[in-house]
Amino acid sequence: MSLAELQRLESQSVIGTYVRQPVEFVRGEGSWLWDADGESYLDLLCGISVTNLGHCHPRVVEAVREQAGTLMHVSNLFYTEPAMELAARLTESSLGGKVFFCNSGAESIEAAVKLSRRAKAAGGVVTISGGFHGRTYAALSATGQEEKQAPFAPLVPGFTTVAPTVEALGGAIGPDTAAVIIEPVQGEGGIRPVPDEVLAFARQACDEHGAALVLDEVQAGMGRTGTLWAYEQTPVVPDAITTAKALGGGLPIGALITGPRLADALRPGDHGSTFAGGPVVARAALAALEVTDDPELLARVGAVGERLREEIAGLPGVSEVRGRGLMVGFDLETGGAPELVGAALGAQKIVINATGPQTVRLLPPLTITDDEVATALERLAAALEGHGG
Ligand SMILES: Cc1ncc(COP(=O)(O)O)c(C=O)c1O
Numbered sequence: 001m002s003l004a005e006l007q008r009l010e011s012q013s014v015i016g017t018y019v020r021q022p023v024e025f026v027r028g029e030g031s032w033l034w035d036a037d038g039e040s041y042l043d044l045l046c047g048i049s050v051t052n053l054g055h056c057h058p059r060v061v062e063a064v065r066e067q068a069g070t071l072m073h074v075s076n077l078f079y080t081e082p083a084m085e086l087a088a089r090l091t092e093s094s095l096g097g098k099v100f101f102c103n104s105g106a107e108s109i110e111a112a113v114k115l116s117r118r119a120k121a122a123g124g125v126v127t128i129s130g131g132f133h134g135r136t137y138a139a140l141s142a143t144g145q146e147e148k149q150a151p152f153a154p155l156v157p158g159f160t161t162v163a164p165t166v167e168a169l170g171g172a173i174g175p176d177t178a179a180v181i182i183e184p185v186q187g188e189g190g191i192r193p194v195p196d197e198v199l200a201f202a203r204q205a206c207d208e209h210g211a212a213l214v215l216d217e218v219q220a221g222m223g224r225t226g227t228l229w230a231y232e233q234t235p236v237v238p239d240a241i242t243t244a245k246a247l248g249g250g251l252p253i254g255a256l257i258t259g260p261r262l263a264d265a266l267r268p269g270d271h272g273s274t275f276a277g278g279p280v281v282a283r284a285a286l287a288a289l290e291v292t293d294d295p296e297l298l299a300r301v302g303a304v305g306e307r308l309r310e311e312i313a314g315l316p317g318v319s320e321v322r323g324r325g326l327m328v329g330f331d332l333e334t335g336g337a338p339e340l341v342g343a344a345l346g347a348q349k350i351v352i353n354a355t356g357p358q359t360v361r362l363l364p365p366l367t368i369t370d371d372e373v374a375t376a377l378e379r380l381a382a383a384l385e386g387h388g389g
Pocket of ligand 1: 048104105106107109132133134135183187188216217218219220244245
């Protein structure tokens with residue numbers, strides 16, 4: 001089928017919630033994607049921080065193939081080894097409590113909100129501006145963006161979004177707060193690490209009022225920032241983290257991971273999901289976790305991220321560079337980020353993304369090679385020159 005035919009089917013049959021780039025990808029391997037004409041593209045986006053280990057990582061593919069031919073689904077009415085083993089690995093590698101599995105980032109936020117309110121009945125949820133937590137109702141209610149929320153009012157009651165400052169949080173967190181949910185590095189918000197003092201204050205205020213500090217690691221977790229979990233580079237240990245995106249090595253799985261205090265807050269019958277933690281996605285996640293939780297790989301993520309930020313700062317038309325590890329964002333002096341992204345895809349064959357009119361986001365594979373980084377920088381420079389930078 002040609003691209004034109006795909007576009008015709010889309011306009012006839014697909015609810016139009018996405019604005020897609022005019023390219024059909026048919027194959028991926030490592031840092032590279034191929035379109036239907038056999039043209040190769042360097043993928044610096046990873047399906048928005050999902051294919052962190054590159055496309056079709058052999059360990060993940062092997063795990064999925066084997067499990068798909070053995071047992072795909074039985075529901076959570078029964079035991080399967082992959083889910084139990086994955087839960088144990090996730091808690092050992094992070095907060096030491098317990099895990100609730102789900103299928104996406106938004107669902108992991110829903111679970112975090114239910115957990116926090118189960119622990120503190122009818123409590124409020126405080127979030128900070130610039131954060132993005134997903135599109136389902138509680139996740140959308142936690143995402144304090146008027147243009148995303150307004151068409152879908154009324155939202156879930158009890159959510160407050162304030163500026164990412166100590167003063168604003170101080171005014172919002174109180175005895176009735178059940179949870180404070182913060183994305184430690186705001187991804188959709190333009191790759192903005194939340195200042196240490198804001199996180200430290202949130203931790204202290206949550207302790208004072210018996211509220212849960214939840215860090216949303218859906219985008220920043222699973223090695224993306226150069227540690228397995230993003231909170232490891234902050235001054236706080238949260239009560240729970242949410243993860244999804246890269247957790248399944250390319251397959252859809254999410255998880256809420258608690259620390260010890262909230263491990264037993266949810267009780268039998270309180271929450272559930274038919275597909276969650278199924279054997280195929282859990283085996284994929286175990287393989288992805290084994291490959292990612294490697295000190296050498298994680299140290300290299302930090303170093304490559306530094307190199308990218310340093311070199312991008314010297315490219316034409318770039319006004320500011322931000323990020324942590326291989327979460328990289330940069331602003332354009334003259335704006336036009338969506339146009340740059342389209343031109344970079346078409347002319348330079350690199351996959352990048354805009355989070356707004358000013359800001360370009362890179363989420364390259366954690367396994368990107370030094371040669372691929374050099375290629376990425378050359379092509380980015382050419383795209384910026386073409387952009388009038
Ligand atoms: C930080 C963060 N939280 C939650 C979500 C929602 O995840 P999903 O799209 O899997 O529902 C996203 C998605 O971009 C995200 O970046």
